[in-house]
Structure formats: structure tokens, C-alpha cells
Amino acid sequence: MAVKTLTINGEQYSAQEGESVLSVCRQNKIPIPTLCHLEGLSTVGACRLCLVQIEGIPKLLPACTTKVEEGMVITTSNQKLDKYRRMIVALLASEGNHVCAVCVANNHCELQDLAYEVGLVRVRYPYLFPKKSLDATHKEYVMDHNRCVLCTRCVRVCDEVEGAHVWDVAGRGIDCEIVTGLDYSWGSSQTCTECGKCVMVCPTGALFEKGVTVSEMEKKKDFLKYIITARQKREWVAFTNE
Amino acid sequence: MTLEDLQDLAEQERERQDQKKHRVLFCSAAGCASCGADKVSAALKAKVKEHALDKECEVIGTGCMGLCGEGPLVKVQSDDTMYRNVDVRTAEKIVESHIVNGKKVDAHVCDTNVPFFTSQTRIVLENCGRTNSESIDEYVAAEGYAGLAKALTEMQPADVIEEVRKSGLRGRGGAGYSTGLKWGIVRKAHGEQKYVVCNADEGDPGAFMDRSVLEGDPHRVLEGMAIAGYAVGAQQGYIYCRAEYPLAIERLKLAIKQAEKAGLLGNRILESQFNFRIDIRIGAGAFVCGEETALLASIEGKRGNPRPRPPFPSEKGLWGMPTVINNVETYANVAPIIRKGSDWFAGIGTEKSKGTKVFALAGNIRNTGLIEVPMGIPLRTIIFDIGGGTPDGTEFKAAQTGGPSGGCIPADQLDLPVDYESLMKVGSIMGSGGLIVMDSTSRMVEVAKFFMQFCMDESCGKCIPCRVGTRHIYGLLDKISKKKATQDDMVLLEELCMMVKETSLCGLGQSAPNPVLSTLRFFRHEYEQLLQPVETFEGEPGIVVDFEK
Ligand SMILES: Cc1cc2nc3c(=O)[nH]c(=O)nc-3n(C[C@H](O)[C@H](O)[C@H](O)COP(=O)(O)O)c2cc1C
Ligand code: SF4
Ligand code: SF4
Numbered sequence: 176m177a178v179k180t181l182t183i184n185g186e187q188y189s190a191q192e193g194e195s196v197l198s199v200c201r202q203n204k205i206p207i208p209t210l211c212h213l214e215g216l217s218t219v220g221a222c223r224l225c226l227v228q229i230e231g232i233p234k235l236l237p238a239c240t241t242k243v244e245e246g247m248v249i250t251t252s253n254q255k256l257d258k259y260r261r262m263i264v265a266l267l268a269s270e271g272n273h274v275c276a277v278c279v280a281n282n283h284c285e286l287q288d289l290a291y292e293v294g295l296v297r298v299r300y301p302y303l304f305p306k307k308s309l310d311a312t313h314k315e316y317v318m319d320h321n322r323c324v325l326c327t328r329c330v331r332v333c334d335e336v337e338g339a340h341v342w343d344v345a346g347r348g349i350d351c352e353i354v355t356g357l358d359y360s361w362g363s364s365q366t367c368t369e370c371g372k373c374v375m376v377c378p379t380g381a382l383f384e385k386g387v388t389v390s391e392m393e394k395k396k397d398f399l400k401y402i403i404t405a406r407q408k409r410e411w412v413a414f415t416n417e
Numbered sequence: 418m419t420l421e422d423l424q425d426l427a428e429q430e431r432e433r434q435d436q437k438k439h440r441v442l443f444c445s446a447a448g449c450a451s452c453g454a455d456k457v458s459a460a461l462k463a464k465v466k467e468h469a470l471d472k473e474c475e476v477i478g479t480g481c482m483g484l485c486g487e488g489p490l491v492k493v494q495s496d497d498t499m500y501r502n503v504d505v506r507t508a509e510k511i512v513e514s515h516i517v518n519g520k521k522v523d524a525h526v527c528d529t530n531v532p533f534f535t536s537q538t539r540i541v542l543e544n545c546g547r548t549n550s551e552s553i554d555e556y557v558a559a560e561g562y563a564g565l566a567k568a569l570t571e572m573q574p575a576d577v578i579e580e581v582r583k584s585g586l587r588g589r590g591g592a593g594y595s596t597g598l599k600w601g602i603v604r605k606a607h608g609e610q611k612y613v614v615c616n617a618d619e620g621d622p623g624a625f626m627d628r629s630v631l632e633g634d635p636h637r638v639l640e641g642m643a644i645a646g647y648a649v650g651a652q653q654g655y656i657y658c659r660a661e662y663p664l665a666i667e668r669l670k671l672a673i674k675q676a677e678k679a680g681l682l683g684n685r686i687l688e689s690q691f692n693f694r695i696d697i698r699i700g701a702g703a704f705v706c707g708e709e710t711a712l713l714a715s716i717e718g719k720r721g722n723p724r725p726r727p728p729f730p731s732e733k734g735l736w737g738m739p740t741v742i743n744n745v746e747t748y749a750n751v752a753p754i755i756r757k758g759s760d761w762f763a764g765i766g767t768e769k770s771k772g773t774k775v776f777a778l779a780g781n782i783r784n785t786g787l788i789e790v791p792m793g794i795p796l797r798t799i800i801f802d803i804g805g806g807t808p809d810g811t812e813f814k815a816a817q818t819g820g821p822s823g824g825c826i827p828a829d830q831l832d833l834p835v836d837y838e839s840l841m842k843v844g845s846i847m848g849s850g851g852l853i854v855m856d857s858t859s860r861m862v863e864v865a866k867f868f869m870q871f872c873m874d875e876s877c878g879k880c881i882p883c884r885v886g887t888r889h890i891y892g893l894l895d896k897i898s899k900k901k902a903t904q905d906d907m908v909l910l911e912e913l914c915m916m917v918k919e920t921s922l923c924g925l926g927q928s929a930p931n932p933v934l935s936t937l938r939f940f941r942h943e944y945e946q947l948l949q950p951v952e953t954f955e956g957e958p959g960i961v962v963d964f965e966k
């Protein structure tokens with residue numbers, strides 16, 4: 176496969192043809208915040224946190240969906256990009272009902288990590304306090320819509336890795352919500368295999384195991400790499416949770 | 418059907434029409450239909466029958482005649498007399514007096530020698546108001562399918578693309594990308610299959626340009642798509658039409674059936690090696706499904722969500738195959754370009770914007786309706802000559818183009834030529850052709866709020882900036898309009914607008930702030946008048962959110 180050379184933040188790097196800008200950055204320890212992206216799932220370019228500036232292209236492009244090209248000149252961080260990232264996380268915080276102090280995922284939450292990473296200290300938008308429900312009908316797990324950031328990781332892992340397609344998105348705009356089946360309760364789902372993959376890939380405390388309390392819900396995501404490697408290379412390699 | 422058969426059919430139909438002493442046309446498009454055109458047509462037909470005139474006089478429903486505000490409209494084609502505000506009684510009189518005795522019904526005669534009609538140039542709408550919308554014979558008699566025949570018999574696919582490129586035709590769905598270049602990319606792209614898709618989703622509030630073409634002259638769209646199919650090497654086309662257009666869907670279905678029967682669609686079209694079929698897909702009326710990648714997802718049976726581009730549909734479109742996607746009006750221009758040549762088309766319009774554009778005139782304007790004007794026409798001509806200016810002499814304030822993705826053009830820019838680049842320069846866009854006129858009574862913050870609410874409601878919710886950002890922009894506009902906002906809110910508003918514009922995934926979010934940014938640019942004082950003079954902090958409801966670990 177052909178090697179491409181590109182410039183990121185003024186430094187030269189080489190990359191494989193077909194690789195994403197995000198993957199090159201990750202390999203070279205160049206930080207880019209992400210939320211919807213998860214190694215092993217399809218990319219959707221939805222959260223817009225990974226937007227980068229590429230010389231000669233008038234629009235900002237998501238690093239996760241943009242393939243490297245020879246001679247690309249990329250900026251991953253500048254005043255504008257950093258500000259927009261802070262604003263995106265602030266919008267997320269204002270959209271849901273995120274009360275960290277009582278959350279099962281407190282201290283193990285990607286939304287918290289992101290707020291820290293982008294330097295969010297104050298949310299200037301009014302909190303919307305949406306009326307959201309909680310579905311505890313499943314015998315193992317709970318879905319709390321108050322904490323959902325609509326990253327659709329659960330939708331994708333269930334469809335693409337588990338092959339069950341229990342989840343999907345319903346509604347439009349600010350009223351979007353993740354639904355089970357055709358908006359039935361999770362407990363009544365005929366397709367859910369109870370594998371728990373959705374719970375593990377969920378970045379927040381929206382999906383969690385029954386029985387955990389504040390700060391106890393740690394998400395283990397290595398199983399994805401394990402399954403993907405096993406499927407693609409027929410190799411059984413253990414990964415430790417990072 | 419062979420080329421000769423097609424020419425014979427055209428000849429026979431023209432003779433048939435010549436034998437009729439009178440052709441009485443009534444407008445059967447949406448505007449007139451909504452104010453009683455069906456009763457008018459029934460009355461016309463009944464009277465013709467009563468006077469036993471069936472042989473020499475036919476009554477025909479046509480596409481939009483343009484002056485929608487004064488409908489129902491009726492036209493006596495033999496002496497080109499147009500009647501306006503026709504009710505049942507007038508319809509009866511038209512037959513009794515005009516047809517039988519040759520005496521016009523003066524009270525309802527509409528003068529067509531006025532700028533509304535004379536300043537227009539009709540290409541897309543050339544058959545609207547002239548031919549029977551449900552007859553393939555009449556379309557063929559008006560040189561229909563001659564463009565397809567010419568392409569198939571005299572031109573190589575590459576010649577067709579070159580002809581369209583040279584004509585300077587640009588997409589009429591909003592962005593204005595060169596149609597010839599787009600087709601060229603699809604032709605060169607690799608794929609076992611290729612597709613031709615027609616975007617008939619027309620979701621801008623108040624827009625009805627595409628609807629008029631689909632209802633009034635459906636074969637023109639089919640012909641344009643078939644030519645595109647031949648040019649790029651596709652055998653299958655889809656028309657994605659919104660469910661709110663049942664008449665358009667019905668007419669399209671009929672037209673497809675007629676064309677298949679005549680051998681103008683299907684296998685071995687005009688006895689050539691070219692096969693092309695067209696199917697209709699019906700959308701459920703989400704604005705975002707007009708965005709091309711969302712539209713393609715919807716045709717595939719998925720949720721109509723946009724996806725990031727690249728890859729563009731020209732390379733990876735429907736089911737991953739190279740796909741041409743164009744707007745209704747774009748396809749409607751194709752057949753005349755092939756028939757009359759690119760030089761003819763390129764002779765109309767400006768250097769970079771060729772041909773004509775159809776606009777739906779609405780708002781505070783005397784002549785509301787559907788018009789087609791050459792590109793580059795000054796805005797002033799459209800509004801004051803064609804549109805007749807604002808009613809009751811109120812003062813013109815601004816014109817809005819491009820709907821929820823566009824902007825306002827203030828009075829001091831009235832001499833602006835209407836073309837893609839000039840509109841962009843003043844912060845608006847050509848859009849698909851909605852043109853709303855506002856007079857001094859319009860409040861610009863309310864206008865911005867209206868469009869923002871539309872975008873907020875229609876956002877698909879996939880990306881955060883648009884899903885949440887439009888909600889907060891709307892909230893801020895609401896706060897300003899209720900005189901509860903301060904200068905700080907203005908800062909927040911402008912910051913959010915720029916952010917949503919630059920970071921949203923698809924065109925909906927990227928253009929949603931335009932109505933706000935453009936009213937801020939020209940009417941900032943209207944916002945500022947509504948602000949609280951000093952910071953009156955009412956204390957937003959707060960919760961404890963521990964975002965710092
Ligand atoms: C939110 C949104 C809505 C759109 N709606 C329409 C529409 O209703 N009709 C249309 O032709 N194009 C619409 N477009 C533009 C299409 O994405 C696409 O550019 C167009 O169909 C291409 O055809 P053209 O090159 O002939 O203009 C829309 C774009 C966006 C972002
Ligand atoms: S439940 Fe979790 S994984 Fe699913 S969309 Fe919401 S935040 Fe993402
Ligand atoms: S910009 Fe709006 S409509 Fe487009 S993908 Fe994002 S949320 Fe959906």
C-alpha cells in the first residue's frame with residue numbers, strides 16, 4: 176500500500192493510504208478530542224469534536240472520516256478550533272440532565288473527560304432541562320435518557336458487532352431519542368441478546384448495569400478490539416483496558 | 418418507436434390541434450386548483466357540451482399559467498385571450514359569448530401585454546399554460562422527446578456531457594454546481610451500476626417551483642433524466658418526491674406509463690441500445706431529506722440522515738454506486754439544451770449564471786405567482802415591474818431569497834443582478850427559487866426567528882452543533898424579540914451562529930444561521946432596539962454540574 180506524507184501542526188508525518196487523519200494523529204500522540212468515534216465501529220462524523228483545518232479546503236473536516244492525501248497540511252488545534260470544541264461540549268452539557276455528583280459513571284465518564292480536555296469551565300447556555308425518561312425494564316441493564324449524548328455508539332455496536340440491531344434513533348432535532356425496537360421497552364425486546372456491548376461502549380452513564388451506584392460503572396471497551404482483531408486476522412489477542 | 422414514428426406522432430398531434438377551432442385551457446396547477454379550478458373546468462366542459470361544440474372545441478387542463486394570485490385562470494388559445502378570477506358564471510359566459518359569438522368577456526380579460534408576462538423568458542415553463550399536462554402526445558407535439566432522440570441518434574454520451582457543460586447549466590437545487598462537470602465525474606467513476614436521481618423533495622417553506630414543473634410538464638423531467646442516464650451510463654432513475662405532492666406523483670406515474678408504452682422509457686429506447694427505467698420514491702416530508710446524502714439514504718430505506726461528504730454521491734451514491742443527483746428544474750433545462758444547442762442556452766443570462774430561474778413570488782407584493790426570468794435580471798425589475806411592487810404603496814423593505822438557508826436583501830441593493838455570485842456576495846443565496854417580499858411592516862427579528870424555528874424543527878439531530886445550537890439560537894432570538902435580552906446575549910448569538918455555520922455536518926446546519934447573520938448585517942438596529950439597556954441578570958436556573966474532575 177502506498178505511503179502518503181503529510182504535515183500536521185508543522186511537523187512531517189507519513190501514513191498509509193486509506194488511513195484516516197484521526198488514526199495518524201492517534202499513532203503519533205497528537206491529541207484530538209472525539210466522542211462519536213470508537214475504534215472498531217463505523218465512522219459517522221456526527222459529534223464534530225474532531226474537526227480539523229486542512230489547507231486549501233474552505234470547510235472544517237472531521238479527522239475521523241477524512242482520509243489522508245499526499246501533501247495535506249493539517250492544523251489540529253488553534254484558537255478557533257479549540258473554542259468551537261469547548262462550545263460543542265458546552266452544548267452537550269446544556270442539552271441533557273447531567274448531574275455528575277449522583278451519576279453511576281462519575282469519574283469514568285467520557286463527557287467529563289472531554290470537558291476537562293477542552294478546558295470547559297462554564298456553560299454559558301441556559302440548561303434545557305428536558306423531560307426525559309428512564310427505562311429499567313431490562314433484567315440486567317438500565318437506559319437513562321437524561322444522560323444520553325446521542326453518539327449512536329450503542330446503535331452501531333449492536334448492529335455492526337452483535338448483529339442484533341436493537342437500538343435506533345427516533346424523532347428529530349432536539350427531540351431525538353434512542354429507542355429500543357420500534358420504541359418498545361427494552362425489557363420486552365425480542366432481539367436483545369443481553370450481551371451488554373452497548374453498555375460498555377456508552378461514553379456516559381446513560382447505559383449501565385443494574386446494581387451499581389454512584390461512580391461504580393466502569394466501562395470496559397477492549398472487547399471491541401479483541402473481537403475485531405479476531406474476526407479480521409483470526410488471531411486471539413488479549414487487550415487490557417486502557 | 419423509431420425516430421420517424423416520433424416525428425409522425427408530433428405531426429399528427431399538431432394537425433389534430435389545428436383542426437380544433439378553439440382550445441380552451443384552464444390552469445390545473447396548485448394555486449388555481451385551490452380556488453376552484455375544478456368547478457370552472459366542469460362548467461366549461463358542460464357548456465361546450467350543451468352547445469354541441471365537442472368537435473371544434475376542447476377544454477384542457479394545463480400547468481401553471483403564472484399569475485396565481487388572480488386565479489382561477491382560463492385561456493382561449495385561438496386568440497390568446499387570458500381570463501382571470503374566473504368563477505362558474507364567468508366560465509359559462511366565456512363559452513356562450515367568446516366561443517359561440519366571438520365576443521370576449523371584457524370584465525375578466527387579463528392584459529398579457531404587461532411586464533408580468535413580457536419581462537419573463539420561459540424555458541422550464543415553456544409548456545406550462547400551453548399543453549395538456551396529462552398528454553404525452555401534446556408534449557411530443559411541442560418538440561418533446563426530440564432532445565432525447567437527438568442525443569440517442571446523433572450524439573455520443575461524451576458529446577452530451579460536453580454540450581451540457583458548455584451550456585453553463587448549474588444546479589437549480591441551491592448550490593449551483595455545474596451540471597456538466599457533475600455528469601462528467603459520474604461518467605468517469607467506476608461502478609457496476611450507476612443511478613440518476615431527481616430531487617423533488619422541495620422542502621423550502623412557500624416554495625412551489627418544482628411542484629409546478631412536475632404537475633404541469635412531467636415528461637420534461639423524465640426526458641431530462643433519460644438524457645442524463647444516457648450521458649453517464651445509468652439504466653435506472655429514481656424520482657424522490659415528497660408525499661405532500663399527490664397530484665405531482667399521480668401525473669408522474671401517468672407520464673412514466675405513457676412513456677414506457679411509447680418506447681421512450683424502458684428497454685431499447687427509440688430502438689437504440691439504451692435502456693432506462695424510472696421509479697418514484699415517496700418522501701415523508703422531512704426538509705432534511707432534500708439534502709442529497711439524506712435523500713439517498715431515504716431511497717435505500719434508511720433513516721434520512723445526512724452523512725459527511727466526501728465521498729460525494731457522484732463517486733459513492735445510491736448503494737455505494739456513482740450517482741447523478743439533480744434538482745427538478747435542472748433536469749427540466751436539459752432537453753431544450755440538447756435540442757437547441759448549448760450556444761443558445763449560454764446566450765441567456767450572465768457570464769457565470771446561464772439560462773433562466775423560476776421564482777415563486779410571495780409576501781407583500783401585488784402579483785404573487787410563478788415567474789421565470791433570465792439570470793442577471795435586476796431585483797428591482799422582478800419586484801417592481803413583474804411583481805407590481807408592494808400593495809397599497811407601502812414601502813419596500815427587503816426581499817428574502819433562499820428560504821431558511823438564505824438571507825435578506827435590503828432596499829439599497831435593489832439594483833443587484835439576480836445571479837448565483839451576486840446573491841452570495843450580499844450574504845444570501847439563489848436557493849431553489851423562493852422570493853418573499855417584505856414591506857415596512859415586517860419585523861426582521863421575527864423573520865429570523867421564524868426561519869430558525871423551522872431549521873430547529875427540521876434538524877435531523879445527528880450532529881451536536883445543529884441539534885443543540887439551533888435550539889439555543891432560537892431561544893436567544895425569542896429572548897430578544899420579547900425584550901428580555903442584553904448585549905451579552907447578542908455576543909452569544911453571533912458566536913453561536915458562526916460556530917453552527919462552520920461546524921455542522923450538512924447544509925441544513927451550515928446554512929441555518931444565514932437568515933440571522935443577514936438580518937444582523939442589514940438590520941442590526943432592529944435587534945439593538947429590543948435589548949435591555951443594562952445587564953439585568955434574572956438568574957438562569959442553575960444546577961451543580963461538576964465538570965472539573
Ligand atoms: C437541508 C437541505 C435541503 C435541501 N433541499 C433540497 C430540495 O428540496 N430540492 C433540491 O433540489 N435540492 C435540495 N437541496 C440541495 C441538494 O442537496 C443537492 O445539492 C441538489 O439536489 C443537487 O442538485 P442540483 O445540482 O441540480 O442543484 C437541499 C440541501 C440541503 C442542505
Ligand atoms: S445511550 Fe450511550 S452510547 Fe447510546 S447514544 Fe446515548 S450516550 Fe451514546
Ligand atoms: S447539520 Fe443538522 S440536519 Fe445536518 S446532519 Fe447535522 S443535525 Fe442533521
Ligand code: FES
Binds near residue numbers: 210211212225238
Ligand atoms: S469523532 Fe469525529 S465527528 Fe465525532
